[in-house]
Amino acid sequence: MIPVTSFAGKTVAVFGLGGSGLASCHALKAGGAEVIASDDGADRMAEAAKAGFVTADLRTVSWQNFAALVLTPGAPLTHPAPHWTVLAAREAGVEVIGDIELFCRERRRHAPDAPFVAITGTNGKSTTTALIAHLMRVAGYDTQMGGNIGTAILSLEPPRMGRVHVIEMSSYQIDLTPSLDPSVGILINVSEDHIDRHGTLENYAAVKERLVARVQKQGTAIVGVDDIWCRNTADRIEQAGQRVVRISVKNPLPDGIYVERETIWRASGGARDEVAEIGGIGSLRGLHNAQNAACASACALALGVSGATLQNGLRSFPGLAHRMEQVGRRGNVLFVNDSKGTNADASAHALSSFGDIFWIAGGKPKLGGITSLTEYFPRIRKAYLIGEAAQEFAGTLGARVPHEISETLDVAIASAARDAEASGLSDPVVLLSPACASFDQYRNFEIRGAKFRELVLQLGGVIPVT
Numbered sequence: 001m002i003p004v005t006s007f008a009g010k011t012v013a014v015f016g017l018g019g020s021g022l023a024s025c026h027a028l029k030a031g032g033a034e035v036i037a038s039d040d041g042a043d044r045m046a047e048a049a050k051a052g053f054v055t056a057d058l059r060t061v062s063w064q065n066f067a068a069l070v071l072t073p074g075a076p077l078t079h080p081a082p083h084w085t086v087l088a089a090r091e092a093g094v095e096v097i098g099d100i101e102l103f104c105r106e107r108r109r110h111a112p113d114a115p116f117v118a119i120t121g122t123n124g125k126s127t128t129t130a131l132i133a134h135l136m137r138v139a140g141y142d143t144q145m146g147g148n149i150g151t152a153i154l155s156l157e158p159p160r161m162g163r164v165h166v167i168e169m170s171s172y173q174i175d176l177t178p179s180l181d182p183s184v185g186i187l188i189n190v191s192e193d194h195i196d197r198h199g200t201l202e203n204y205a206a207v208k209e210r211l212v213a214r215v216q217k218q219g220t221a222i223v224g225v226d227d228i229w230c231r232n233t234a235d236r237i238e239q240a241g242q243r244v245v246r247i248s249v250k251n252p253l254p255d256g257i258y259v260e261r262e263t264i265w266r267a268s269g270g271a272r273d274e275v276a277e278i279g280g281i282g283s284l285r286g287l288h289n290a291q292n293a294a295c296a297s298a299c300a301l302a303l304g305v306s307g308a309t310l311q312n313g314l315r316s317f318p319g320l321a322h323r324m325e326q327v328g329r330r331g332n333v334l335f336v337n338d339s340k341g342t343n344a345d346a347s348a349h350a351l352s353s354f355g356d357i358f359w360i361a362g363g364k365p366k367l368g369g370i371t372s373l374t375e376y377f378p379r380i381r382k383a384y385l386i387g388e389a390a391q392e393f394a395g396t397l398g399a400r401v402p403h404e405i406s407e408t409l410d411v412a413i414a415s416a417a418r419d420a421e422a423s424g425l426s427d428p429v430v431l432l433s434p435a436c437a438s439f440d441q442y443r444n445f446e447i448r449g450a451k452f453r454e455l456v457l458q459l460g461g462v463i464p465v466t
Contacts, residue, residue, distance in 0.1 A: 024070050116182045119169065144156040305412065336433075358384070385404070410454065
């Protein structure tokens with residue numbers, strides 16, 4: 001845990017008592033603050049009270065004594081309208097911040113030069129975060145990984161020299177971190193997302209830009225430049241005097257890091273040198289993962305990791321659970337868990353990475369369905385449709401892709417495994433990439449992916465991929 005000493009002797013309201021909220025309560029209390037904990041859910045209020053915190057409905061208390069409101073990222077700060085706690089805080093002149101802001105203040109107070117890597121982007125940030133953490137561990141660093149990827153940042157060990165914090169950040173978290181100042185900031189890409197929470201794509205992109213624009217003076221901003229939003233960001237922050245490393249997987253760069261023919265290159269002043277090879281690394285398959293690997297390699301280089309250590313780290317990366325996770329093989333059939341593919345854009349990355357696919361898709365449908373995936377239909381040998389979206393997806397696939405309505409995951413896996421083995425293809429893939437949320441049949445995508453893994457390993461004769 002990281003004790004938050006910056007509010008010692010003061011009273012702080014914490015709204016939202018999920019994992020990061022409860023961790024904030026513990027960290028503030030350990031640092032000497034008085035905490036008033038609140039949540040809309042009675043169960044979470046009870047959990048906080050059981051842990052020894054004063055709980056209250058913040059509608060019924062005076063805000064005059066609060067030094068800050070620590071707000072869950074799940075509550076809107078601006079759009080579609082500020083959360084009621086935000087309005088109350090503003091009326092009382094109380095600052096509204098998040099748990100990563102608390103970390104940044106502690107780091108600034110106690111270890112301002114300790115390495116701190118912050119990663120954001122519309123797509124790929126979880127894989128890039130996990131890969132950077134893996135590379136730093138391979139290089140011998142004491143590595144703390146958390147933020148949006150799972151572990152609340154204040155539940156990690158405190159910052160100090162020799163210990164690197166690798167933190168994934170959503171746009172919601174960036175919005176709540178006005179003092180954000182990583183030593184390495186990474187913006188992978190920007191595409192339309194979370195417009196309901198930011199109002200416009202321009203606002204969303206501007207929030208993402210803050211992460212790299214606020215890198216420490218001697219730090220490094222790493223920016224993917226394969227979309228117009230990020231290209232403009234790289235230009236702006238470089239003109240402001242920030243050191244920028246540009247990343248591309250589409251075009252060679254005169255200065256920066258790019259991927260060409262499954263090799264990561266570093267270019268400078270017209271010359272280039274090879275950074276690493278990523279061909280044949282199953283956990284980094286596909287163009288999107290090449291972008292992730294290039295960003296992670298740029299970060300490792302900025303922190304002093306290179307050569308054989310970097311190459312070994314890339315080759316030993318196991319991949320991220322539920323994101324193109326290679327579960328196992330039976331004969332020549334590969335089983336891949338991409339349960340985190342919860343929309344068509346995410347599933348496109350998986351479908352583009354394999355040739356002969358026996359595709360398990362469906363769940364709680366999202367706007368647009370799978371109509372945007374038609375260019376990948378020739379890769380799909382057969383589809384197995386589950387959940388609420390089954391009939392809609394069947395209508396989209398029509399006569400172009402053979403399909404059956406399996407309804408449930410267990411039926412789909414058994415049918416797909418049977419058909420893949422009987423196909424006679426050299427490298428068939430049974431791919432769970434639902435292009436849907438899980439909520440019709442599973443509480444979250446992690447539980448859905450874990451069930452896929454369990455069912456595959458129960459087939460018999462499956463050799464886990466390690």
